[in-house]
Amino acid sequence: MSLRFEHETLPQRVRFGAGEAAAALAEEVERLGGRRVMVLAGRPEAEVAARVTAGLPVVHHHDEVVMHVPVPVAERARAAAAEHDADVLVSVGGGSTTGLAKAVALTTGLPVVAVPTTYAGSEATNVWGLTDDGAKTTGVDPRVLPRAVVYDASLLVSLPVDLAVASGLNAMAHCVDSMWAPRTDPIDAALATEGIRALAAGLPRIVEDPTGVAGHEQSLYGAYLAAVAFSSAGSGLHHKICHVLGGRYDLPHAPTHAVVLPHVLALNGPAAPEAERRIAEAFGSDTALDGLQALRSRLDAPRALRDHGLPEDDLDDAAAAVLPAVPPSNPAPVTIDTLRHLLRQAWEGADPR
Known part of the structure; x- marks a missing residue:
């Protein structure tokens, strides 16, 4: 039987290397021309985020990360990005953190560089999700696909x-x-x-x-x-x-x-x-x-x-x-x-x- 199908490969850079997150992240932000970086990381990831973003031109650290990305939480993150005139978003964390960065990118078009600290996988997709009044809405949009992903297995060794x-x-x-x-x-x-x-x-x-x-x-x-x-x-x-x-x-x-x-x-x-x-x-x-x-x-x-x-x-x-x-x-x-x-x-x- 002959094969016949259509397949689309998403445009994204992937950096994979243990112990290399900070250097790889700096290079990817520079590649995007980032001069005003907004870092999104929940409080449990604050220390890791501070360590891997130490060399970046960070203008704001945003730590309000909530599971399933409630709409009000997304709106506050979008307002913070506008207030601080961010030009690149860096997410450090699991799926909820990546999802929040995607919610900001969805309405602002800002590029995202994701640094995963779990195996959620959201960083490699163009799928977004928001929750409002108990209903979760998902969609597909090229704006939310992180431009680059920095995978560093050493960041996951403290994961319970x-x-x-x-x-x-x-x-x-x-x-x-x-x-x-x-x-x-x-x-x-x-x-x-x-x-x-x-x-x-x-x-x-x-x-x-x-x-x-x-x-x-x-x-x-x-x-x-x-x-x-x-x-x-x-x-x-x-x-x-x-x-x-x-x-x-x-x-x-x-x-x-x-x-x-x-x-x-x-x-x-x-x-x-x-x-x-x-x-x-x-x-x-x-x-x-x-x-x-x-x-x-x-x-x-x-x-x-x-x-x-x-x-x-x-x-x-x-x-x-x-x-x-x-x-x-x-x-x-x-x-x-x-x-x-x-x-x-x-x-x-x-x-x-």
Whole structure:
């Protein structure tokens, strides 16, 4: 069978090197002609941000970072950028920080240089997200794609192990969803397959040696591949579910993805045999779900939505909210009962096998 597809590669510079964040960041800001830099970093990342941006012409440090980027928070960051006449945005942190920088770029057109400190992957996509009154809205816009990303695995060695695991499994979800998302193509599948392999190799090393750079390097590499695949392939069922759960019930982003992932894989895997085969091979297992569950067991991964703030009484409401967002191209049929069952299993922390 001949191949026929369309694939768009996003224009972005990537700098990857442990211990090189400050020098690489300075070079990327200079390349953009930055003279008035606004640094966005939450308080937990303040020390790291100060260290890697010490040589930059910083005019403002902005530390109001909130999960899921509420609209009022975004508006205050935009006002700060205007007040300080910033010409470059530097984000130092996880997905919420990158998301805030994207929210500013969306309305100002200012270039972003991202320095990730988790495996969120937002830095490699042109997808933005904002939350308002319990509803999360996402969109695609070339203005929000960071012009450059500076990956430095040494910045992640202080990441708590449980957060590293949840964030890494969020990246794994980018890979798995990219196998059957609405715009997926063979290049996305190849990137996602290598991303799964790298994350499956790197994350257990982080658990075994949290302060070692090697596991973080492999995981950061895998997370980047995951994000590039996801950015091209688009949001599949998994991400539609998690966006509703995060925006509607203010659930923590990475643990929610980590919990929901095996349940979506259990649903879609049998209906997408080629994708299932690729995922299983990347894990080195007989089946995709067995490989994922074996990894989750080694990592002591988050298991149940009830552990992360979702009330049982909201399960039916969540299923009804997800149903209109289900991609028509999802490989397995999805009804309201399908979603109720999936969310119930995820809420209880049941083994989807």
